[in-house]
Amino acid sequence: MGHCMSLQDLKQAVLEANLATVRNGLVIATFGNASAIDRAAGQIVIKPSGVPYDEMTTESMVVTDLEGRMTGNRLRPSSDLDTHLVLYRAFQGIGAVIHTHSTFATIMAQSLMPIPPLGTTHADYFRGTIPVTRHLAPDEISHNYVRATGEVIVETFRDIDPLEVPAVLVAGHGPFVWGRTPEEAVLNATILEEVARFAWHCMMLRPDPAPIPNALLDRHFLRKHGADATYGQPG
């Protein structure tokens, strides 16, 4: 998020992102959480913990810095806050993080199945396989579980550019997705669910389906992303 966005605007954008995950069918009950960062101001806004979506307002949003230091909030932050903080510290290019338990992404996460690029829908948003983390060790679970979840994601992306593959499946849990803006993170989370649905169904037809050719993967990714993108309208 650019530094010219006010804190109130950031809260509004995070509220909208949270509501969009529900509207797009990615979230039931109070599962799921979205956050965004204003890197210039060093401020992160995140959903509160366990508040019903239809009671959420900009005032319910929780403000913190990159180390999780908070003052003046009415409500407790999402119980997944520490995972978000690790991602913001490690992935400098991202501006928003979304966690859901969306159906097919969660099924793949529970099955420890990465999602290979089986079609151009995938290639339009993810330049390669969407990986699964390893399971956390018992001591990682008992000490700082939420932060360890972030760290195992970062470990998984040691050789992957998080802006080229803006999503991960946390083993036995569900997806974390990100983007440069809250809107982009919502879109990535929505497309992730769709490509996970595609992948599951393709795997039922053939246990080990073939990825699309690399030339096709790049052709689609690069027409939507990067300096030479041609998709959409100029400006």
Add this chain to the structure above:
Amino acid sequence: MGHCMSLQDLKQAVLEANLATVRNGLVIATFGNASAIDRAAGQIVIKPSGVPYDEMTTESMVVTDLEGRMTGNRLRPSSDLDTHLVLYRAFQGIGAVIHTHSTFATIMAQSLMPIPPLGTTHADYFRGTIPVTRHLAPDEISHNYVRATGEVIVETFRDIDPLEVPAVLVAGHGPFVWGRTPEEAVLNATILEEVARFAWHCMMLRPDPAPIPNALLDRHFLRKHGADATYGQPG
């Protein structure tokens, strides 16, 4: 339900719970029924039998005691009343019971497949495998079938705490779910359907999928339940 809730409030809460099962996609036609108990007053309120959901009001609700004795009701109770009564007598900590034929929970019940804890969505609400009852014997079906259904559920929970695993799959039939309040029972029934959907799809990828580690199961269950719960807002 606390003893300070009036009978009218209890009827309203049971009506709401019944309507929520329809709204959450757990029930079609006139399938399904929800009830709740005021243990101090010894009163149970349950849905009437075969009344369309869009004609149901608080006046349609049926009142009974723990032995099924009724006076002054306009309508017949749900044909599953005796199952609810057995559960209230056996499971002292529960305040509401819901029965649905929700799609994936019913598929697992028809397939006699328990639902192992394959992910944290499951662990957030159910501390372990959701069991399936045995099939009733022919003479249990011919005599007191509905009560026998309750008794086989209780038998199935001989070594399971019903507040740690607040749902069961009745063989060849469908789920019964409970909670301390009607709202909690509705939430448990909704999450049950989601984890049954997850489990079915995971089983299609791998016939015998691995449960999540025990440490992860406990970590998630205990952050939402019990004295040390940290999820949500205080109070």
Add this chain to the structure above:
Amino acid sequence: MGHCMSLQDLKQAVLEANLATVRNGLVIATFGNASAIDRAAGQIVIKPSGVPYDEMTTESMVVTDLEGRMTGNRLRPSSDLDTHLVLYRAFQGIGAVIHTHSTFATIMAQSLMPIPPLGTTHADYFRGTIPVTRHLAPDEISHNYVRATGEVIVETFRDIDPLEVPAVLVAGHGPFVWGRTPEEAVLNATILEEVARFAWHCMMLRPDPAPIPNALLDRHFLRKHGADATYGQPG
């Protein structure tokens, strides 16, 4: 339908039944058709052919006798009329017929897979396996195809009571469903789709799933149907 129902009432009931199949998700485009009969008056009312559902009124309904003789109609009848007529002539107890291409019932019909009673949802409405017809022979298809479709349904029910199993899967085509009234036929078509969905998913877990015990099948069917039914409210 009783003979005290006017033709206008019959048209209204058939219009409602057609619209209900769309509302219940059983029909897309202009697929599907519903009809009803007034046996005392010897009149059948059926949906017109190829008219969009949102333009249908009681005036669009087509009236015929049991032999398909029509006068005074503004529109052509459903192209499946002759199938309906055969069913009304052969199955004296039925008052309404519905044909849909609902998703899972059609999948089972295309796969030539009968639907065994795998659970109590099935048993509540169908007292046994829902059969599949044989494929029609080429000469049956080229001469009187629509009537032959009705005749192969009647042939399939040689040893089945159509009021105990009020539905059939026509091979390679889709379901025909009936009932004593249009409302009952709509309900049967809706439940058929649900039990077909259940059956397909159960068959994916186990290729040859076991039907529920006969005692359970009868217990559920007979509490909703026949002289000793106890489900619902008296009168």
Add this chain to the structure above:
Amino acid sequence: MGHCMSLQDLKQAVLEANLATVRNGLVIATFGNASAIDRAAGQIVIKPSGVPYDEMTTESMVVTDLEGRMTGNRLRPSSDLDTHLVLYRAFQGIGAVIHTHSTFATIMAQSLMPIPPLGTTHADYFRGTIPVTRHLAPDEISHNYVRATGEVIVETFRDIDPLEVPAVLVAGHGPFVWGRTPEEAVLNATILEEVARFAWHCMMLRPDPAPIPNALLDRHFLRKHGADATYGQPG
């Protein structure tokens, strides 16, 4: 489209077709595009690139000729324009083209699985198997990828009449569908998704499901299409 339709009418029809793909659940995000041609005027109207569906008006529509020459448009055309142009040049009888990433058609396209005629729903709209293209070669992808996509479709239809089978699955990508009018193309795209859904589920029950008899295929296709069609209302 007849030459008596104004350019404004053509834009309205293309806008409607685009919105219908969203309403019918065939499109998420900004995926998908619909176009139509006025052959007499030599004008094609197509959706703009990357514009949200809820901001689209007739003014957003882009006008081009059969060679892709454009003047006076406010917006860039769909990035798939060149595929549409190839189809209009090669398939003289078609008046509209639609591209979607609809779920089951895309799953079949990603799995390189043609859709055989497994039932009468298929036969009502497609007279035979819906084919899959071959994968493009790397040099086809790097030079004129979008035009090459059109050319591989035309190559696939060397021995198929595009008005008898008005759809194709592009390998690793998704469906392109057409019709004589925008309304017909929308209907074909909607039915394609339904028959793809049917086919996927049938293939799960039997890996190599049997097509319906040819007599049944023709009987259904020809009652809806061609000079002797009897379906619907006269005129």
